[in-house]
Amino acid sequence: MLDIQAIRANFPILTQTVNGKPLVYFDNAATSQKPQVVIDAISNYYSTINANIHRGVHALSQLATDAYEVSRQTIQKHINAKHAHEVLFTSGTTHGINLVASGFSAFVKAGDEVMVSALEHHSNIVPWQMLCERTGASLTVIPLNDKGELIMEEFEKLLSEKTKIVAVNHISNSLGTINPIEFIIQKAHAVGAAVLIDGAQAAPHLKFDVQALDCDFYAFSGHKTCGPTGTGILYGKEEWLNKLPPYQGGGEMIKEVTFAKTTYADLPHKFEAGTPHIAGGIVLGTAIDYLNGIGFDAIQAYEQELLVYGIQKLQEIDGLTLIGTAAHKTSVISFNLQGIHPYDVGSIVDKMGIAVRTGHHCTQPVMDAFGVPGTVRASFAFYNTKEEIDALVTAVLKAQRMLS
Incomplete structure (x- = not known):
């Protein structure tokens, strides 16, 4: 078991606020945050x-x-x-x-x-x-x-x-x-x-x-x-x-x-x-x-928990479609909201202090295969929490209400 709060204390950037909200950093597939020791x-x-x-x-x-x-x-x-x-x-x-x-x-x-x-x-x-x-x-x-x-x-x-x-x-x-x-x-x-x-x-x-x-x-x-x-x-x-x-x-x-x-x-x-x-x-x-x-076995097990929890919570949103449902996945969730461009979703989510990635993620052939211009991508690391995923769900629901 990981002591997530102790781990989060190693990352000074995670203590800041964005747009008046606590930072939730879900853009780890683009780059990870750095611990104080680094x-x-x-x-x-x-x-x-x-x-x-x-x-x-x-x-x-x-x-x-x-x-x-x-x-x-x-x-x-x-x-x-x-x-x-x-x-x-x-x-x-x-x-x-x-x-x-x-x-x-x-x-x-x-x-x-x-x-x-x-x-x-x-x-x-x-x-x-x-x-x-x-x-x-x-x-x-x-x-x-x-x-x-x-x-x-x-x-x-x-x-x-x-x-x-x-x-x-x-x-x-x-x-x-x-x-x-x-x-x-x-x-x-x-x-x-x-x-x-x-x-x-x-x-x-x-x-x-x-x-x-x-x-x-x-x-x-x-x-x-x-x-x-x-x-x-x-x-x-x-x-x-x-x-x-x-x-x-x-x-x-x-x-x-x-x-x-x-x-x-x-x-x-x-x-x-x-x-x-x-x-x-x-x-x-x-x-x-x-x-x-920290240990890669512990990292992998905890990130899988986050993945399962995130998929479960996001799937409860009507009109949300997951893009990429492989049997073997790591902690990356790509999704779209029906009738709403992913960039617009990302912009609203950012106002809530949550960093996600939107677009084709430098994989245009993947997006073409699914027939979408891009996705909203939430990518989790071992310093993220289920409470942050709850905040993402709340933000996505708000974006859906505002943009529908």
Whole structure:
């Protein structure tokens, strides 16, 4: 059992009011709030050890380098990567996906196929479209059913020896659907395809083991896991990272530079050109430690309670339709009110101090599949409460009365 009030006390932003009402933050799928320990760690870095890393013999540089690499090891252990050098610091999930998609230009040619799913965020669609445009490969799409679940029978039919990589999300950001990635990875590997998992929405809610999954790449963002914005992780199997060409050129990613030829650094530095977000990388480790201190089993169980309660209460509203009713979901609820645009609902709810997301959530193909322009999305975290869900229901009912 979680002590929710004690946890909420860790998050200073949750004590404020918005439009004269206590803040209810239900936009966690967009970004999570930050606990005081993370905020303090950012300040501590800049106050005590601010220096460039890997390049200096002076004391501050060595302290900063050590802290940065300890964070890498923290994340290695958290995701159970075999080697620390399989953990690359990025600016976020989008950066990680683009790094892999760019590198796959060396392995994909005309006639090959790249596979994504109909549930993907634009960040896991557009980079692969760009790869296909560069190489002449084709993009294939795993379809979804009317519950917002991927149709595995169709996935198996689409797979072939032409499939070079399958890129799917672990959890849908717009619907909360938890995808059967273990099955997807196994079947993709059976035809020789690599697999990239977009874990942006999974990393805050559950603990995953990249070796047990046997995925080739796994990307997630720091800012959704109580860490700083502008940070992220790309895990890649050592053999794949050795094969991929560098994504960017510059300092740090080189072994030797002459005008005749440049040789590249070993992993992970081969993919970490330039001065990184040092404070962010260090403090991402702090955020992961914080979440592990609470416990992901407890987080997942409590957020499921919130999900069940939220669905039950919102379904009691006449004229409200849930969008995405997968059997396996995380704490994301997308819905619409009959005859009312989601933006208008969100605007009224905001006046009640409640932060929800409205629109297509960077998943236009998902909205097209359901025939809606967008949804109202309430996404819960372990610091939210059932009382806040009650406040949301009251606000939605008020919006319905005002806008009908």
